[in-house]
Amino acid sequence: MKAFISIATLFITLLFSGCLGSSKSGTPPTLAFVFVVGTGDNSIHALTESSTGQFSSAALPSFATNPKPVAMALHPSKNFIYVANQTANTVSGYTLNHANGILTPVGTALAPAPACATSSCNPVSLGINSAGTFLFVLNQGGAGAASIAVFSIDSARGLLTPIAGSPFSFASLVAPNPQFLAMAPNGNVLYVSNGSSGTISAFSIAASGVLTELAGSPFTGGAFMAGLAIDSKGLFLYAADTINSKIASFSIQSGGALAPAAGSPFATDLGPVALALDSTGATLFCANQGGATVSAFKTASGALTQVAGSPYSLVSSGSPQPSFVTVDVSNTFLYVGNQGTKNVSGFAIHSDGTLTPLSTSPFPQNVGPQWILITP
Numbered sequence: 001m002k003a004f005i006s007i008a009t010l011f012i013t014l015l016f017s018g019c020l021g022s023s024k025s026g027t028p029p030t031l032a033f034v035f036v037v038g039t040g041d042n043s044i045h046a047l048t049e050s051s052t053g054q055f056s057s058a059a060l061p062s063f064a065t066n067p068k069p070v071a072m073a074l075h076p077s078k079n080f081i082y083v084a085n086q087t088a089n090t091v092s093g094y095t096l097n098h099a100n101g102i103l104t105p106v107g108t109a110l111a112p113a114p115a116c117a118t119s120s121c122n123p124v125s126l127g128i129n130s131a132g133t134f135l136f137v138l139n140q141g142g143a144g145a146a147s148i149a150v151f152s153i154d155s156a157r158g159l160l161t162p163i164a165g166s167p168f169s170f171a172s173l174v175a176p177n178p179q180f181l182a183m184a185p186n187g188n189v190l191y192v193s194n195g196s197s198g199t200i201s202a203f204s205i206a207a208s209g210v211l212t213e214l215a216g217s218p219f220t221g222g223a224f225m226a227g228l229a230i231d232s233k234g235l236f237l238y239a240a241d242t243i244n245s246k247i248a249s250f251s252i253q254s255g256g257a258l259a260p261a262a263g264s265p266f267a268t269d270l271g272p273v274a275l276a277l278d279s280t281g282a283t284l285f286c287a288n289q290g291g292a293t294v295s296a297f298k299t300a301s302g303a304l305t306q307v308a309g310s311p312y313s314l315v316s317s318g319s320p321q322p323s324f325v326t327v328d329v330s331n332t333f334l335y336v337g338n339q340g341t342k343n344v345s346g347f348a349i350h351s352d353g354t355l356t357p358l359s360t361s362p363f364p365q366n367v368g369p370q371w372i373l374i375t376p
Contacts, residue, residue, distance in 0.1 A: 037069035040367035073126035080158035130187035141175025189256035193225035227274035231281030240272035261302030337369030
């Protein structure tokens with residue numbers, strides 16, 4: 001019996017060890033592991049991304065989490081992944097095995113961390129400071145108040161501990177308006193888009209993790225503030241205004257306050273909901289739910305210029321209802337999660353910001369993707 005178990009263990013090890021970097025039988029080598037959550041089940045679905053941008057789920061399992069996972073965050077060490085579970089009102093943590101993509105719950109004897117003390121805080125977005133010491137959880141609220149929960153992160157094991165005073169409530173966060181949380185690259189300020197309030201709140205982060213709302217916050221952005229994106233230098237913040245079909249652009253002042261950029265806001269296709277920048281901050285991508293498209297813009301001092309051919313269609317038929325967009329670790333591929341058609345549209349990114357659909361796109365999924373996390 002022991003010999004059988006040893007042989008089975010060896011087989012599984014060999015199966016997974018061939019995932020990353022394999023190019024046998026003409027298969028392109030794997031570039032990264034991809035994790036997807038969304039409507040349809042309470043699991044994290046694991047995929048691989050090849051060097052040609054294609055997705056594959058071969059040989060990778062899914063991983064159970066609490067009900068309705070909606071958002072994920074990767075720790076700066078790349079060793080831990082955290083998941084916001086909206087209806088369970090919890091945050092689950094996992095250790096990532098870089099060799100085979102396997103996720104193992106942190107603190108297996110412990111339940112997932114509660115996002116708040118009530119039963120209806122509805123966590124919807126996550127952020128981690130650049131030092132990797134704190135996890136921030138945006139609670140949209142419902143019957144309970146909107147708030148931001150703050151957890152200290154055990155750097156060795158990934159365990160979460162609520163800091164004193166968490167969760168934090170502020171007058172500018174009104175349930176159920178908060179939509180998205182974005183961290184400044186320096187880790188000292190976080191921003192929250194406030195949905196139908198049409199504003200963006202900004203908070204400074206103390207060394208203890210305690211939040212203080214900045215003077216002048218919330219900042220006016222438009223009619224319905226949804227997805228946010230901040231360039232890697234922390235100079236500009238972009239916000240999707242879903243109702244006006246615009247993208248608001250702000251320069252980030254030295255203390256974190258926001259000032260409208262010249263020419264802001266900028267038109268995009270109908271119903272923008274999610275944004276992503278390439279690693280240089282030179283190109284901004286926008287998922288347009290109303291238009292069933294993705295738009296691409298070149299950036300210059302906060303100003304946006306739409307590239308040739310933009311916006312781009314996501315699927316040939318059906319109503320994709322895109323809800324998420326991200327750029328991969330190589331900075332050469334763009335992916336859009338289509339919640340309505342349960343697939344992911346993939347594009348090659350060219351140097352001028354234009355997009356070309358990948359040959360086998362869109363990639364079918366078991367869920368309606370709401371978040372896509374790609375690990376280096």
